[in-house]
Amino acid sequence: MESVMDVELRAITKANWRQCINLKPAEAQADFVAPNLFSIAQSKVEPYLLPLAIYHDAEMVGFIMYGRDPDDECYCVARLMIDEHQQARGYGWAAMIQAIKRMKAEPDCREIALSIEPQNTAAQKLYESLGFRKTGEVVEGEVVMRLRW
Numbered sequence: 263m264e265s266v267m268d269v270e271l272r273a274i275t276k277a278n279w280r281q282c283i284n285l286k287p288a289e290a291q292a293d294f295v296a297p298n299l300f301s302i303a304q305s306k307v308e309p310y311l312l313p314l315a316i317y318h319d320a321e322m323v324g325f326i327m328y329g330r331d332p333d334d335e336c337y338c339v340a341r342l343m344i345d346e347h348q349q350a351r352g353y354g355w356a357a358m359i360q361a362i363k364r365m366k367a368e369p370d371c372r373e374i375a376l377s378i379e380p381q382n383t384a385a386q387k388l389y390e391s392l393g394f395r396k397t398g399e400v401v402e403g404e405v406v407m408r409l410r411w
Contacts (some may be wrong), residue, residue, distance in 0.1 A: 269356040271314040271364075274302055281322050282315050285345040291389035293381045295343045298325045304340075311340055316357045323348040326357050328365060328374075337365045339376040342385075358392055362409065373411070406411065 274282055283299040286292075296304075297309050305311040310332055316324035324344035339361060344354045345402045365371045376394065380403075389407050399406035 268318065269318045269323070269353055269360065271357060271360050272317055274305075274313045274315055278315055278322065285322065285325060285343065287343050288346040288349060289411060290381070291384075294379045294385065295331055295341060298341075298343065301325065301327050301341045313341075314361075316344070316353060318348075318351075321348075323351075323353045324357060326361055328361050330365075330368070330371075335370070337368070337371045337374045339374060354388055355391070358388070362392065366411075374409045375406060377401055377410075378408045379403075380405050381407075 269346050272278070279302060279367070283297070285298055286297055301311075302313050305313040306328060308329075310329040311327050313314040313325070313327045315322050316326055322345075325341060326343075328337070328339045328341070342354055342358065344357075362374060365374055374394075374399070376389065378389070386405075386407075392409065394407040394409045397406045397408050
């Protein structure tokens with residue numbers, strides 16, 4: 263397997279946003295993640311969320327969005343989506359490692375939260391492999407997981 267630690271998180275720009283909104287999860291995952299177009303729009307009205315394209319070499323392979331919610335001062339991963347044609351290569355894991363490092367570098371970051379659809383066992387396994395644990399909380403039907411250190 264090729265090294266995936268060379269994924270790069272890049273800004274969504276005028277030059278790449280159309281490519282980003284054309285990325286799609288596998289059909290079986292479509293109900294687990296909001297479309298990238300929705301996520302980019304959400305970042306415009308919730309500017310604490312940072313939408314980023316995930317690149318491997320020169321190719322966009324996915325999308326991630328994270329930030330610090332000013333209401334509860336919690337750092338969170340709001341989205342992670344790897345294009346259906348790029349899955350099972352470690353890109354999601356590598357992108358999460360980079361996002362976690364960025365958030366941990368913030369002096370007030372003590373934990374990172376995210377939520378998943380209860381049926382999304384692949385996402386749960388990914389997040390557990392990174393140290394996230396279920397909290398017992400359910401928000402809007404999604405299971406909350408947190409990474410604490």
